[in-house]
Amino acid sequence: MTGPARMVELWRGGLLESWHVGHAAVWSADAGLLEAWGEPETVIFPRSSCKMIQALPLLESGAGESLSTERLALSCASHQGAALHTGLVSRWLSDLGFADSDLRCGAHMPADADERERLIRAHEAPCQIHNNCSGKHAGFLMLSRHLKAGSEYVDPAHPAQRAIRAAFEEVTGEESPGFGIDGCSAPNFATTVSGLARAMAFFAAASSGGGPRERAASRLVEAMLTHPDLVAGEGRACTELMRAMRGRAAIKTGAEAVFVAIVPEKRIGMALKIVDGSTRASEAAIAALLVRHGLLDPDHPATMKRLGAVQTNWRGIETGVLCKAPGFA
Amino acid sequence: MTGPARMVELWRGGLLESWHVGHAAVWSADAGLLEAWGEPETVIFPRSSCKMIQALPLLESGAGESLSTERLALSCASHQGAALHTGLVSRWLSDLGFADSDLRCGAHMPADADERERLIRAHEAPCQIHNNCSGKHAGFLMLSRHLKAGSEYVDPAHPAQRAIRAAFEEVTGEESPGFGIDGCSAPNFATTVSGLARAMAFFAAASSGGGPRERAASRLVEAMLTHPDLVAGEGRACTELMRAMRGRAAIKTGAEAVFVAIVPEKRIGMALKIVDGSTRASEAAIAALLVRHGLLDPDHPATMKRLGAVQTNWRGIETGVLCKAPGFA
Numbered sequence: 014m015t016g017p018a019r020m021v022e023l024w025r026g027g028l029l030e031s032w033h034v035g036h037a038a039v040w041s042a043d044a045g046l047l048e049a050w051g052e053p054e055t056v057i058f059p060r061s062s063c064k065m066i067q068a069l070p071l072l073e074s075g076a077g078e079s080l081s082t083e084r085l086a087l088s089c090a091s092h093q094g095a096a097l098h099t100g101l102v103s104r105w106l107s108d109l110g111f112a113d114s115d116l117r118c119g120a121h122m123p124a125d126a127d128e129r130e131r132l133i134r135a136h137e138a139p140c141q142i143h144n145n146c147s148g149k150h151a152g153f154l155m156l157s158r159h160l161k162a163g164s165e166y167v168d169p170a171h172p173a174q175r176a177i178r179a180a181f182e183e184v185t186g187e188e189s190p191g192f193g194i195d196g197c198s199a200p201n202f203a204t205t206v207s208g209l210a211r212a213m214a215f216f217a218a219a220s221s222g223g224g225p226r227e228r229a230a231s232r233l234v235e236a237m238l239t240h241p242d243l244v245a246g247e248g249r250a251c252t253e254l255m256r257a258m259r260g261r262a263a264i265k266t267g268a269e270a271v272f273v274a275i276v277p278e279k280r281i282g283m284a285l286k287i288v289d290g291s292t293r294a295s296e297a298a299i300a301a302l303l304v305r306h307g308l309l310d311p312d313h314p315a316t317m318k319r320l321g322a323v324q325t326n327w328r329g330i331e332t333g334v335l336c337k338a339p340g341f342a
Numbered sequence: 343m344t345g346p347a348r349m350v351e352l353w354r355g356g357l358l359e360s361w362h363v364g365h366a367a368v369w370s371a372d373a374g375l376l377e378a379w380g381e382p383e384t385v386i387f388p389r390s391s392c393k394m395i396q397a398l399p400l401l402e403s404g405a406g407e408s409l410s411t412e413r414l415a416l417s418c419a420s421h422q423g424a425a426l427h428t429g430l431v432s433r434w435l436s437d438l439g440f441a442d443s444d445l446r447c448g449a450h451m452p453a454d455a456d457e458r459e460r461l462i463r464a465h466e467a468p469c470q471i472h473n474n475c476s477g478k479h480a481g482f483l484m485l486s487r488h489l490k491a492g493s494e495y496v497d498p499a500h501p502a503q504r505a506i507r508a509a510f511e512e513v514t515g516e517e518s519p520g521f522g523i524d525g526c527s528a529p530n531f532a533t534t535v536s537g538l539a540r541a542m543a544f545f546a547a548a549s550s551g552g553g554p555r556e557r558a559a560s561r562l563v564e565a566m567l568t569h570p571d572l573v574a575g576e577g578r579a580c581t582e583l584m585r586a587m588r589g590r591a592a593i594k595t596g597a598e599a600v601f602v603a604i605v606p607e608k609r610i611g612m613a614l615k616i617v618d619g620s621t622r623a624s625e626a627a628i629a630a631l632l633v634r635h636g637l638l639d640p641d642h643p644a645t646m647k648r649l650g651a652v653q654t655n656w657r658g659i660e661t662g663v664l665c666k667a668p669g670f671a
């Protein structure tokens with residue numbers, strides 16, 4: 014064990030200005046751990062990168078059997094609160110007879126610039142539906158009702174969260190050493206980087222003809238691949254890189270610089286964590302892994318925006334470049 | 343040389359989630375290098391942390407002899423474009439007969455929430471005066487006119503920038519290995535972490551009774567200490583921590599996680615760089631160094647906001663803590 018591996022570098026004026034280290038693992042559903050950088054046995058919080066795992070009980074239980082691909086994609090999403098996202102989540106909640114006040118994710122300003130500026134101009138505060146996790150929470154509410162459980166669905170002892178923990182431990186193949194409270198108030202279960210990659214490989218290999226969990230996983234992957242715009246939003250890495258790969262891989266970011274990928278055609282899963290929590294680095298690193306595996310064109314504008322990205326300043330002058338470190342991917 | 347030192351950690355749910363490494367040096371004007379973590383000979387870009395060095399020729403040349411402490415503080419500032427800041431810079435420019443279009447820093451949305459929302463509601467674009475470096479650039483324009491030099495004052499070959507490079511190399515005690523182009527388009531000269539700390543020690547020890555450079559440095563430190571609100575802005579680390587120290591130290595942040603401190607009473611300077619460029623970590627690390635040296639109360643709210651900071655989510659629930667790593671400071 015030699016510590017985390019250098020993955021991403023920022024150069025300016027011909028000198029190395031900043032750099033990022035991390036852990037990464039690529040797992041095959043058929044062959045196990047294929048490759049790794051850093052220490053893949055490091056315990057991490059997957060944060061939002063594991064939303065598709067958190068959505069498994071919604072489908073396995075039968076609660077979400079009739080859900081559209083749009084709603085399934087939103088259940089796995091960290092959306093940016095654009096009108097597209099809030100409209101769909103609002104409709105989902107009202108169809109269930111729930112209101113914004115039934116959510117337990119909290120409210121925050123949306124990342125979507127248009128919606129944010131609309132709120133500011135209208136002197137309106139954001140509601141919980143704007144929270145990037147509101148689709149996941151709509152799914153939690155639906156599961157909770159199906160389980161005839163109480164309203165405090167983010168309590169770690171709530172039946173919905175207990176079902177999620179069980180699914181999480183089964184697909185990662187590890188007993189979780191604990192949980193943290195996420196930005197959206199739900200418990201976020203810890204696992205290793207390789208455990209997370211293994212879970213993604215399970216999703217990659219899941220067949221629509223398999224058992225309830227496999228069918229659930231297969232439907233969630235299909236939903237993510239069908240709606241890259243719902244999983245994140247315009248301009249965002251998940252959306253742009255999924256579009257660039259034209260359905261060949263589903264990817265998902267998580268706070269504190271986690272990123273995962275599900276690659277059905279190769280039956281592999283990927284997971285990485287940048288130890289310092291910088292999103293710019295996790296985006297560059299997942300792009301590098303996807304390029305390495307022939308899934309992403311290194312010259313695609315969506316790739317170059319994150320990997321080999323020329324940095325420009327307020328006057329458009331080139332100041333530096335964000336690139337892959339030698340020896341990684 | 344064992345690489346950078348771990349300085350800051352983020353804990354969640356009883357587990358280490360993310361961590362930051364860096365280099366730091368504390369330099370005494372009388373005794374040289376007092377203490378260091380990581381590799382103090384690492385070459386870094388000081389970015390905005392060296393604005394007080396970039397302001398030296400403005401005073402040494404005589405160009406800024408009559409400047410108020412407000413304008414001198416702004417020449418060293420990364421202000422947040424609040425009405426307070428833009429008003430003072432606008433007046434300075436108009437007193438010089440210059441306009442916004444004479445600036446070469448570029449325009450960006452101000453960090454100040456009130457001013458940003460005002461612009462959005464008025465459907466107004468930000469102007470160059472909103473740029474956090476506009477005070478520094480007003481000083482550049484003033485120096486440039488005094489030198490009877492051309493309008494492209496950010497050109498590395500421009501007399502203003504040549505004077506700045508000379509001053510920079512003299513106070514750091516090192517020949518700069520090169521420069522990068524900063525966010526504001528000015529050249530940013532590289533030096534070592536210890537060179538930057540040595541420069542800050544020069545400022546700390548500079549006497550109003552000394553030669554032209556010492557007098558210039560002394561006036562700039564006095565201006566920063568007098569106007570913490572102009573050096574950054576409400577809510578910002580430089581402003582809040584300087585206020586908490588009640589004039590005992592001037593501190594300044596730089597992009598990509600650089601932070602410096604000038605401590606006149608001890609005739610010492612501090613400099614640090616977090617290698618991954620995360621501001622949350624550079625703020626925590628400088629707070630830790632200031633606490634270590636008895637300058638900052640660890641229990642002051644401004645300290646606790648950055649060091650030992652309890653992280654809460656959108657519903658106010660505690661999720662984790664950002665703290666000093668064992669072994670640092």
